Amino acid sequence: MSDRLDELERRIDGLRAGVRTAMRAKDTATARTLRAELRAAERAWDALVTGDLPGAAPDESPDGSPDGPPGARAAGASVGGAPRGGALVTVREQVHQALTLLAAPAQPRLVAAVSEALLGGTLRGSRLTSLRRDEERSFASSPYGRPYYLCAALTDRLSPARGLLTVSTWPLERRVVGPLSPRVDFLTCAMAVARQLGADPLAALDPRALRLLARMARNIPGAAADADTADLGPPDPARVAEAAARELAVHAGRDTRDRAELAGRATSQLDDRSRLFGATTLITVARDAVVGDTVTTSGPAGDTATRGRR
Template identity: 70%
Template sequence: MSDRLDDLERRIDELRAGVRKAMRARDAATARTLRAELRTAERAWDTLVSGQDDPAPADGSPAENVPDETGRGAEARTRAKGAGRGDGPRLVTVREQVHQALALLDAPAQARLIVAVSQAFFAGSIRSPQLTSLRRDEERSFRASPYGRPYYLCAALTDRLSPARGLLTVSTWPAERRVVGPLSPRVDFLTCAVRVARHLSGLPGSLPDGNRLLARMARNIPGAGDDAFGPPDPGRVIEAARRELRVHTGRDTRDRAELAKRATSQLDEAAGLFGAATLSTVAKGRSTRVMRGGR
């Protein structure tokens, strides 16, 4: 067992280093693959330490409840597993459920959208109030042990480099995707709509909750809906969303690149993920020190 643990720990260290290297090189495809392998290896380590049988493979084979690039297949694998053995799906933590939803959306998202995606596609059980303290918990964990986890759920950063209210991202995303400019909310909404529509179009059957979610999103995209009853057409939603994205993406990309450059040059690692103190907070802290006789 000791040799097996040593091998797994070495593999985990190698994978973490590989993820960081891929993200620095902005190689998103390689980073996604390595993160999936890393999660599998960490589950195998947990299983071995707890003394359970049948640890998860650490060779990079697909793990339960881990979405691929489009989030496709995770729910199907979970349901198939439960149906074959007569039991339910593996319990997934709130943190993992949020990460699943964000991996599918691939853009900063509000709590209500994260919850809706999790429930529609992954049979999630999270509720919006549970996400309130999640980012603070993630920040405390990062500050206690930087990069001790394969990913952190962190805040999107505003043009003041402070945390955007209610917007969650993933630490392994490039900095340009973790900042938001004036046009970013609209661009991210359209991006999320495309991702949801693509995911639905790839499923073998109908998914009522997913269709309802896409229908709500389509109502806010000109030309995405129609007057017919029934589920929305994912192809039409994708076409309409991309048509509007072509109008906004250029400006938004430039704004985000500038913000990302500022964040990288001005913030330390923790603030680069979770946001810097606002000017009002800094001013309040300074006034408090002056009242106490400090400098």
């Protein structure tokens, strides 16, 4: 599978370069052909990553044209500027849309829930487990060959945070997590969901969106009108956003300072790839450096230690 992914990624990178060249030369016919091939390659990459069965893509018409019949894309109504109807976009794009709406590092389960409830997506959290590794391989083979990468949040050890997805185009201060960051990010996500529901009447009527907001409101003091009857009706999005903002104001100053310090360390200590996907941890180094009966580990400053195998 890895070899096939690498082959597809090289083809995708080559097709993108070809499209740019054709557009600069104003060769619209060639550009159109290459764009169709690019879409097909990206669909094949997505199907390979997620394990989907091969077949006609949802945005492909019976005659093979990439845009489908007139009005095909209208099936995905717009929600907050993002297309509703996740079947029209790849898994990677659905994740990017959900993270953009949340504007904070998030677990795959929350990303999938937001995509389904607010963006009409079809994501499942289990399908995202290998996505970050695939993104890292793509970056290694062609650095900055894509407009964005789905990457890891960085811990206070500058290693990848387990199960936290971010977007490479975010400022580094938003992609690192300090001691208060999990709570700050949860409140930020709750505010984003509440405001989306408040701004979109259609989403506010969707039971999935209301269930998502209700689950988040239960963990925010003052978000429900009455704690004893909080489960009897959907929470008010405006009240949830206000309660989340109140608590966020308490933690934001300290969290901002912690994240600025971590971002400064990451900038000075890590290369481009590690700033996106995290530094190798000591555990990983130890596992990969087993030689004979000894294990050699390398510390952050380059010092080494050797111990016998137990």
